[in-house]
Amino acid sequence: MANGLLEGKTGIIFGALDDKSIAWKVAEQAVAQGAKIVLTNAPVALRFGGIHELGEKLNAEVIAADATNMEDLENLLDKSMEILGGPMDFMLHSIGMSLNVRKKRTYTDVNYDWMHKTFDISAMSFHRLMQLAMQKDAMKEWGSILALTYIAAQRVFPDYSEMAESKALLESFARSFGYHWAVKKNVRVNTVSQSPTPTTAGSGVKGFQTFLDYADKMSPLGNASAEDCANYCVAMFSDLTRMVTMQNLFHDGGFSNTGMNPEVLGMEE
Amino acid sequence: MANGLLEGKTGIIFGALDDKSIAWKVAEQAVAQGAKIVLTNAPVALRFGGIHELGEKLNAEVIAADATNMEDLENLLDKSMEILGGPMDFMLHSIGMSLNVRKKRTYTDVNYDWMHKTFDISAMSFHRLMQLAMQKDAMKEWGSILALTYIAAQRVFPDYSEMAESKALLESFARSFGYHWAVKKNVRVNTVSQSPTPTTAGSGVKGFQTFLDYADKMSPLGNASAEDCANYCVAMFSDLTRMVTMQNLFHDGGFSNTGMNPEVLGMEE
Amino acid sequence: MANGLLEGKTGIIFGALDDKSIAWKVAEQAVAQGAKIVLTNAPVALRFGGIHELGEKLNAEVIAADATNMEDLENLLDKSMEILGGPMDFMLHSIGMSLNVRKKRTYTDVNYDWMHKTFDISAMSFHRLMQLAMQKDAMKEWGSILALTYIAAQRVFPDYSEMAESKALLESFARSFGYHWAVKKNVRVNTVSQSPTPTTAGSGVKGFQTFLDYADKMSPLGNASAEDCANYCVAMFSDLTRMVTMQNLFHDGGFSNTGMNPEVLGMEE
């Protein structure tokens, strides 16, 4: 679909690594719908992923930024406004990483310095971005800010470990800052709680394929794909959804409200 | 906005009474986005409202149907499929009426026959519609079914009386039937929990203007209007939101997640 | 445990059928904790169950009442106040039955007259009871009213069928009437959302043993038993919980907040 839904709109998209990334698909869809965007990711991600290729394809500049570093974020916002011609219409935060998971520390034996770092990368980066964007007046009236999250913020998936808390934090930042953005500039802030998605990042989590299969069977419509998520983000960036704010929006094929699916238990329905 | 988002899609819209109705706005927006629709409402509503005028404007047939009557609903579905050329892509349920409220019986002194009737009109009609539509195979794959609801299903607003239970029922039907529709035809079913809206129907509720003002002040973006709601329904009917199902979606300017807004208390922030 | 927690308190307990019933266990525990109670159930249940034996054991009168019949409920309240010496401290509603399930009509092919009857028995009976109790001033200040419910009110368990809606209704009645009871007499009203429990009634539901096993594995503490539930109800009737009202309280070994338990999938943790 390409309906010009984002015609004339501009935005920043965080977190595109390779063509499995949700952010990658969002970038493609946003541009297909008429938006002009800037792509950003951490310096190390820029080196290993294919984001420059994506930037060329979409005619989008790529600006490196460590999302836990205020100077980097300032530079990103300043340059983006220069490139995009002023305040923006949308931003996508798609950043998450757990040091304790990566370093194989179990949830009942975490390193707290790493936990601080995990929260900073995966959640506080969202507050940092919004705080700077507000101070720099980097968003247009009725703009839309989104972050990607996961239902582990509400329910326990043991292997998700401290990312559960990261997502709980992230969703709370969306609500709290959503209030301030609404009052100040009618900007909305929401989180999209996406099905587990076979991205390169997600695949690193222990037992991830089990997550995927279980969630797919449990979800009456099956798991939502990265492409589906990109379509949904486009809807949330468009003017069709201007009065939705401070919400956590499940985009998950019905997983969140299914208590038991006979398919999971190998039963005939 | 008119982006052809619903080009080639067909649907039925319940509940347009006059130009203050949310359903009226949805009908206008759906057609503006390329959809072909059938309008329906109860026989009595057809006599008093302006729906025929809307039908002419939108080139949409108007079919009378009492949503608690299976023959009427059968006739509606049969004729609609004839007119629209087969199974449909979307349906909007926007029906609600409380006999006890209308007849000024307080919540602690209700008439239970009236309560049964209220539930039938306001909630069971949604199940009736979906049951018949499934039996008649009246929905296309990846179709979208919506019903309008209110946050009284989650929290107490004393004057809303038994409509609270009606909406709780309605939302539960959306979840339960959403499971069956997903498994059978990949159709999604959701409820939109809308800000209080100054429709002709809503205005009948005691203290309604107080509701409106309070909700408007409490909501960081203010109350969502009927037009805003129509836009959101278009997004939910479009292919951008295919993996969202069995959800209750707050379209309320942030009311639902605001605990206290200093504006309500006349405080400076 | 018997700590005299309910010493001096009186109440009515609905729904004890046989010694597998949760209500049966609540009756035993309430009396063990010092309460004086009246037992009630539908006339047909009185004939088939062992409630008279329980009444003798607990020195409690048994009064037949069809909970959908206002005269029966009036008689029950009048007689209970006579027996118990005036207004009461607590009531337990443990009533549920689905005609469509019993008569093997699937959720997508229900009979709507039966659905009305199901709602009346399983949910409206709770409103009827509270409406009459308020009109007769049958509750003491700071009393406690409980109803038993199930998580199908929030999430879909396909075989639970229209009982999902019955429980959604029931929980909404608890919230709505809870407001009015609080304002009028500082009485609290809550629902206890219990693990699936192998009662004689529950066992009739299709696939019930599968429910039980799945829920038991999914719940980090395992399923809560009828005895556990009775203990929890005692806590909710006691003066220790006077400020908890209008809540749906999960008593389920953690099921409700567990997204995936590796045990369900036969995985090692």
Add this chain to the structure above:
Amino acid sequence: MANGLLEGKTGIIFGALDDKSIAWKVAEQAVAQGAKIVLTNAPVALRFGGIHELGEKLNAEVIAADATNMEDLENLLDKSMEILGGPMDFMLHSIGMSLNVRKKRTYTDVNYDWMHKTFDISAMSFHRLMQLAMQKDAMKEWGSILALTYIAAQRVFPDYSEMAESKALLESFARSFGYHWAVKKNVRVNTVSQSPTPTTAGSGVKGFQTFLDYADKMSPLGNASAEDCANYCVAMFSDLTRMVTMQNLFHDGGFSNTGMNPEVLGMEE
């Protein structure tokens, strides 16, 4: 009330400062119900508050511990087990402090080092405590761990600032660690979401009296007091509630499920 509900049980209570503290009341109630306890608080709080006086009254040792310091927590657990004769039955976490609020930085202009510190004090301290307690096997089978929280974790109260996120974190830790405790030792972990309470700590928050009055009017039963909360904590420590885990329990006079109370708006009902 003193029913010996906690007879033979032992536990640690964090956060008693003076006789307005909820933790102070919990300590008094727990001992009145037969428990033997250890009291703890940060070194600075020990100097300024009256905790030693409380310790003498309750025959409870007072052990200083900075809850963000692993050595302090280790010492606390080791000494407590020595004093109390081995693993414990309950723990109460009642700790919260926001550096940005204290230093008058608004939510849209926070200092991120202070935010890290706020999270560490107010939420990560709970994980630290549970991680050490699990490693030291400091809890008995079927023990109960509680933390106090506030509804700002779910809804925005602008002046609560980054404490909203602290509480969202805290509640997520309760769920996640609750899973691990249940699987390992049948220990339950819950949070009690208490009405705003006029403690010495709470009073420091801007506009706090407004919070109090608004919440009191909005809550059908009025605000729950510190004494009420202590009673509820006793119920949650007792064996009556063994199957409740990973829950956030609203103890708030009905505030959380009240959408609008006519009293707030000065309306007659």
